[in-house]
């Protein structure tokens with residue numbers, strides 16, 4: 001049963017008994033009858049209403065013989081409500097989401113909560129422990145290109161499979177939290193959602209939580225996915241399954257700094273309030289800057305990256321602005337990199353190694369009014 005089927009089934013049940021009328025499956029997810037509110041199970045972990053539990057979701061050894069696990073904490077509120085899942089560490093060297101998900105549990109009391117919060121502390125444990133960027137150390141696969149995963153695939157594919165079946169499929173709302181990777185400068189922090197994928201209800205609810213998160217910049221991803229097999233990104237997998245989802249990007253270069261961590265923690269609390277899962281009023285709308293298109297530059301060479309000292313991420317740059325140069329390993333210039341469009345310089349490589357095909361620049365293009 002897909003999550004959408006599940007929600008529609010609950011809608012039909014509620015309508016049959018005349019308990020209430022819901023405008024959408026997602027709205028129904030917030031309105032389940034509290035009398036039916038029971039324990040919540042996730043693989044071998046079971047948590048009663050008003051309680052929390054932490055544990056490891058096992059990833060069994062495949063043909064590669066590699067066993068690993070996914071550390072999670074589940075807050076099962078005393079009262080009924082939606083299931084919100086927060087995922088950190090899809091990329092193991094993106095630390096501000098991981099540190100934020102260490103801090104968030106200390107701010108929450110399940111006895112005061114409604115609904116269920118699943119916190120995935122570190123999705124990609126092999127990448128975290130090996131300190132790799134983008135990819136896992138064993139199979140060299142990018143977890144955020146590996147959904148829905150394979151039960152008998154490589155370790156990255158097995159992690160994706162468990163996340164899909166056990167974590168994503170259980171959620172009504174999903175937040176996949178990233179930062180610039182350990183080689184990437186990234187500013188400002190932003191949230192993002194699919195503006196076309198998953199159908200009207202999913203787009204509306206995804207946009208709702210992306211704005212409620214409270215960051216001043218919101219990126220709108222274009223496009224949709226023909227099937228769950230095409231939805232290789234974490235949040236794409238969710239929206240294609242009919243689950244509202246958003247991404248967050250906050251942090252850069254492996255830096256641990258509250259200026260990047262606090263907006264994630266506060267944003268998660270903002271969404272919990274928006275969904276009526278914790279007491280308190282959500283913040284008023286903050287009129288964010290929407291970015292609908294992104295321009296990218298990919299390196300044509302392998303060599304050494306030298307960012308121009310005059311530009312920084314977060315700057316507004318005009319098309320043609322010089323951003324840096326790629327040299328060979330002897331210092332000879334191979335390629336000068338210019339801004340491919342005008343807009344906010346969101347991501348720029350911040351360390352010397354560059355490989356052919358690397359995406360070294362992302363510019364967020366601001367739509368004309």
Ligand SMILES: [Zn+2]
Nearest residue numbers: 091094178179
């Ligand atoms: Zn990432």
